[in-house]
Amino acid sequence: MASIHTLHILNKSPDHPRFQRCLTALGPEDALMLIENGVLATTTAGRLATVSGQIYALSPDLEARGLQVDDSTFVPVDYEGMVRLTTEAGQVISW
Amino acid sequence: MASIHTLHILNKSPDHPRFQRCLTALGPEDALMLIENGVLATTTAGRLATVSGQIYALSPDLEARGLQVDDSTFVPVDYEGMVRLTTEAGQVISW
Amino acid sequence: MSTLVVIDSAPYGDWTGREALDMAFSLAAFDQPVTLLFLGAGVNWLRKGQAPEGISQKSVEKNLSAAPIFGVEGLLADGRDCEAYGLAEADLIAGVTRVDVGSDLLHQYTHTVFAG
Amino acid sequence: MSTLVVIDSAPYGDWTGREALDMAFSLAAFDQPVTLLFLGAGVNWLRKGQAPEGISQKSVEKNLSAAPIFGVEGLLADGRDCEAYGLAEADLIAGVTRVDVGSDLLHQYTHTVFAG
């Protein structure tokens, strides 16, 4: 497994100013973890097009909002998977 | 004094999604009252360019944030002035 | 008097929308005309197939389906926002009317309110 | 360990920024390296001439001027956001460094935190 420099946890909907700000702060060795309203970004075509690192989405939040995701773009993870990502990343930033 | 159809009270900073939404909902006979973080829009050039009605800004909020405004674009009003506007408008919407 | 209650925040992430729904249901319970309008991220309230058991919340989809029964006159949604969030007609719960949101719409109501 | 405390909400409208400042001052009080970064509407913290008496709040400009004394290592502000809010160099309080905010900046700190 490739190591993650920084895991960015994003709980804001794509309309929120902090959403776009998080994307511009993502480095090439960083990963993005969408939770809560952040998972709505899986429906807004193109909003995440600039992200070169892996994008994860919390599955209970996807299911709550009635969203199915394309596994080739978004990796659904459960709470255990989210915990694992926080241990694999060098640091974690919650937006 | 020209009558105001709807007075829109806007307390969000220009970065907030509800800010832009309020602007698109402004009719030609409506007026805009900037309060709290909304008064920051007096500094963001062009953000209010589409507004055809009168724009008011609450002076204690302007002063708090260190802002001076161009009176030809923005009419500073105090709390009494804000009260008067709510009585002069046919209806009031707080965003 | 007729009231437009606006929901512009996504479901489950915060309580504003639920409290807006309570406002709409209260108006209806007192026989006051009321319509719900979904804007911005709020249009995600209208997506079919919500299953919030995994986050221990109650389905807002179920809450909303009770709106006509309680006497809420309409469920409106901003058409462009539906598109932005990938909501085609087939993805929406029943009874939603897509609209253009501007002063023409708002001027049809005597009150327009947000819950927060 | 060095911490970047981020303020991205405007002063006076909410308490998040004040609580972020408390975090920064606490770190400094315990001799931990800390830097403040102002982003988005948060850059309005840095405008000279704030006079919040009319809204019965304490001046955040005064709070901020104490930052170097308390041991906060730097006050950074996103350059583009300063421009967007009409903040030229002369409008800023003393001691602010304008920066480009991206992964290069964040990677210089072991922790990056928001207060809410």
Place this chain on the structure above:
Amino acid sequence: MTMQHSEPFSFTIVITGAPYSSQAPQTAIGFARAALASGHRIDRIFLYGDGVHLASALSSPPSDEPHWPREWSQLLEAHDIPGIACIASALRRGLVDEAEKKRYELSAHNVRAPFVIAGLGEWVEAGLRSSRVIYFHGGSGA
């Protein structure tokens, strides 16, 4: 229509933002004082959502900061204005009066007089009776 000739208005003020989180209670009190000074009536104050925290009897800000719950209580008492916190918003958020304390067998009550707890019916009535209902929302952080 100018102020000189206009009838006094009656206002209901709805506050949905919490003190020490949003500016809503401050702006609302500035508005309320100005409305009273201009000869208008305030029918009631209705606290909704996070706004219910304004009715806290336990809020204890530093002594050099305004005490918004106390300032609001004093204004309501001085002008005999009813202050109502929405029951559904309040119970979830841990604001309870003596009756709710007993009903839910809680250890304490914490609603500051003269605020009382009541349902959204009070808000519906406000829309029918007051000439204007003015909302003061939170800033939502951005």
Place this chain on the structure above:
Amino acid sequence: MTMQHSEPFSFTIVITGAPYSSQAPQTAIGFARAALASGHRIDRIFLYGDGVHLASALSSPPSDEPHWPREWSQLLEAHDIPGIACIASALRRGLVDEAEKKRYELSAHNVRAPFVIAGLGEWVEAGLRSSRVIYFHGGSGA
């Protein structure tokens, strides 16, 4: 690095969003349970800003909704995890323990055990001691 070979981590969880206003306490408890189930340690929970409302002893949600303050209290007690509400955030927002009740001569106290009130020093220490400090913020409405 895979889970099988990694050492257990120690976490501090910081919650800045209130229950019944934000999803933060819910997501955080899902994360906390998963961390414990994965063999990691949770050093402490720190409530900051609006997050302090999670320590309310008086929160009374409808019986068919989760009681987040109670669920959190039970988790903390079951695993002997310290739960701390920041004193400055708590006092402003009307969350007080017995000591603060006496000091400020208030009518009641309303902090739910095992939560205690303490200063930001606890948070500073968390940053030094825990392998990870994970923040759960409010959604800020948008």
